[in-house]
Amino acid sequence: MSAMDASLWERFASFAFYQHALFAGLATALACGLLSLFVVQRRMAFVGQGISHAAFGGMGVALLLELLLPAFRQPLIRDAVVAVFCIGTALAMGRIARARRMGHDSAIGIALVVAMAVGVLLLDVRAEWLRQLSARGEAPLAELAYTPSFHDLLFGNILSIARSAVWFAVVVAAGVSIWLGIVYRGLVFYAADEEAAESFGLPVGFLRNGLLVALGVTIVVAMRLLGVILVSALLILPGAIAGFWARRVPGSLAVSVAASMASIVIGLVLSMQLQVLSTGPLIVLVLAALFFGSWVVRRKQ
Amino acid sequence: MPAPEHFVEHRGGIGHGPLRDAAISVRDLSFRYPDGTLALEGVNLHVEAGATLVIIGPNGGGKTTLLKILLGLLGGYTGEVRVAGLDPCAARARGDVIGWVPQRTLFNWAFPASLHDVVAMGLTGRTGLIRRPSSEEKAFVGRVLRTLELEHLASRSIGRLSGGQQQRAIIARALVPRPQILMLDEPTVGVDESGKRRLAEILEAIKREFGVSLVLVSHDLRVALSSAPRIACLKRELHFHDAPENLTSHVLADVYGCDLDGILPAACRHASAEGEEQP
Numbered sequence: 001m002s003a004m005d006a007s008l009w010e011r012f013a014s015f016a017f018y019q020h021a022l023f024a025g026l027a028t029a030l031a032c033g034l035l036s037l038f039v040v041q042r043r044m045a046f047v048g049q050g051i052s053h054a055a056f057g058g059m060g061v062a063l064l065l066e067l068l069l070p071a072f073r074q075p076l077i078r079d080a081v082v083a084v085f086c087i088g089t090a091l092a093m094g095r096i097a098r099a100r101r102m103g104h105d106s107a108i109g110i111a112l113v114v115a116m117a118v119g120v121l122l123l124d125v126r127a128e129w130l131r132q133l134s135a136r137g138e139a140p141l142a143e144l145a146y147t148p149s150f151h152d153l154l155f156g157n158i159l160s161i162a163r164s165a166v167w168f169a170v171v172v173a174a175g176v177s178i179w180l181g182i183v184y185r186g187l188v189f190y191a192a193d194e195e196a197a198e199s200f201g202l203p204v205g206f207l208r209n210g211l212l213v214a215l216g217v218t219i220v221v222a223m224r225l226l227g228v229i230l231v232s233a234l235l236i237l238p239g240a241i242a243g244f245w246a247r248r249v250p251g252s253l254a255v256s257v258a259a260s261m262a263s264i265v266i267g268l269v270l271s272m273q274l275q276v277l278s279t280g281p282l283i284v285l286v287l288a289a290l291f292f293g294s295w296v297v298r299r300k301q
Numbered sequence: 302m303p304a305p306e307h308f309v310e311h312r313g314g315i316g317h318g319p320l321r322d323a324a325i326s327v328r329d330l331s332f333r334y335p336d337g338t339l340a341l342e343g344v345n346l347h348v349e350a351g352a353t354l355v356i357i358g359p360n361g362g363g364k365t366t367l368l369k370i371l372l373g374l375l376g377g378y379t380g381e382v383r384v385a386g387l388d389p390c391a392a393r394a395r396g397d398v399i400g401w402v403p404q405r406t407l408f409n410w411a412f413p414a415s416l417h418d419v420v421a422m423g424l425t426g427r428t429g430l431i432r433r434p435s436s437e438e439k440a441f442v443g444r445v446l447r448t449l450e451l452e453h454l455a456s457r458s459i460g461r462l463s464g465g466q467q468q469r470a471i472i473a474r475a476l477v478p479r480p481q482i483l484m485l486d487e488p489t490v491g492v493d494e495s496g497k498r499r500l501a502e503i504l505e506a507i508k509r510e511f512g513v514s515l516v517l518v519s520h521d522l523r524v525a526l527s528s529a530p531r532i533a534c535l536k537r538e539l540h541f542h543d544a545p546e547n548l549t550s551h552v553l554a555d556v557y558g559c560d561l562d563g564i565l566p567a568a569c570r571h572a573s574a575e576g577e578e579q580p
Contacts, residue, residue, distance in 0.1 A: 201396025
């Protein structure tokens with residue numbers, strides 16, 4: 001074992017946040033890899049963007065609630081608030097599009113900017129509140145001292161992954177996998193041909209909303225690692241990479257999960273080696289490299 | 302999980318012996334669009350189990366509206382509509398009463414699936430969302446593929462098939478839940494002459510093999526003529542509902558706009574030409 005490998009392993013073994021990042025990342029990669037095929041085939045890339053930006057608004061709400069009510073200071077509860085906000089926004093986007101008969105892209109665009117604006121304003125309110133508390137000499141509670149920076153929220157920060165976040169990621173990945181296993185055949189039909197799936201008596205509304213809910217909770221988990229802006233990389237690129245290699249659904253899911261897990265591991269190792277560089281963008285660029293590499297290798301297929 | 306027995310027993314359809322109920326029975330059907338326009342008025346329609354019906358009529362004559370009502374996709378009509386003895390919405394929820402082949406399918410041809418995968422998707426019409434198909438149900442997919450002469454293409458990617466092959470895949474998918482009625486909306490649009498002949502042969506084989514009732518919306522009667530169909534001429538009201546040889550010139554003049562592609566008996570062709578001269 002070379003010296004560099006040894007130091008890499010030692011660092012991994014001695015810093016809990018690397019381990020948290022790896023395990024949470026792999027769980028996230030499983031959920032994202034499975035959902036990615038459906039996001040790509042249903043052309044929901046922009047839906048993913050909308051939901052992940054909603055997470056920013058949800059974060060604003062969660063961080064403000066945390067100041068007001070002690071119950072919301074649990075990290076898991078905070079994640080739950082963000083998840084509820086994401087799912088609510090996702091379902092609202094669908095409603096706006098149907099009720100106003102506008103394109104889904106416009107409805108998503110509206111929900112996206114509203115959620116971002118709400119998030120920024122609520123974070124402003126929280127910052128001002130904390131400032132006034134300390135001006136009055138009342139030191140804010142220790143667990144309130146950490147306010148994620150905009151940079152962390154937008155581009156992710158592996159240091160923000162606590163042990164509880166690992167469990168949250170594992171539960172979400174298991175939940176998404178089980179749900180997918182149960183509705184697999186119906187969801188595949190829905191993804192290929194929504195109109196026909198409905199005429200064959202499948203509950204397409206249930207499948208559509210189920211997919212949005214799965215996306216919502218997965219994005220909440222993934223945004224710690226990748227941030228609001230970069231999260232959709234893990235929802236779009238794996239499915240797009242699978243398109244170069246697999247011609248049927250099971251193969252596509254396997255390639256997609258493998259690509260997203262590989263990107264997590266490689267991205268994490270790179271960021272441990274090159275310590276000044278952020279993990280999230282490295283993961284995204286690994287995925288992009290896999291995409292363009294697949295393109296070059298498989299362009300004749 | 303075994304098939305719910307009460308579903309299998311009380312219905313006819315493929316492999317379940319002759320059907321007592323009429324395939325389609327429509328009494329005094331009227332439908333008004335939300336803007337007040339009358340789309341269908343007093344339509345009476347009857348299709349025996351195993352029979353073929355071709356619906357013709359001008360654009361905007363209510364053909365699509367009628368199909369949507371039969372499919373259980375459009376409510377708010379007056380009158381009585383029964384599909385295999387069921388309310389259309391209940392029939393759609395069942396998923397194995399009507400096999401539906403839309404005019405322009407919204408199938409995503411880039412989807413990673415073989416032709417066999419796509420046809421087997423139709424099994425969900427029989428199993429519903431959760432239940433896995435039985436081996437007998439899976440074997441039926443092979444029988445449908447054979448009848449539609451798609452067997453040799455089963456492992457091909459769906460996106461790499463020709464337009465005609467893709468159309469047959471969609472028809473096959475509709476047949477896989479063993480529906481009692483197969484409905485095709487304008488199946489010959491954009492299909493060339495040899496393709497139309499091929500489609501007619503395939504539909505003939507489907508009737509022979511599976512005994513389904515066939516409902517076709519078409520401007521081209523050739524496709525279904527061989528099975529001695531009844532014709533319904535629809536222009537808001539039902540102007541004619543009988544065998545094609547009884548179609549008289551003044552009926553056709555009445556529903557001016559029925560484009561019969563010159564394949565009806567001479568008298569009708571004449572009537573069609575007369576009709577076109579009228580404003």
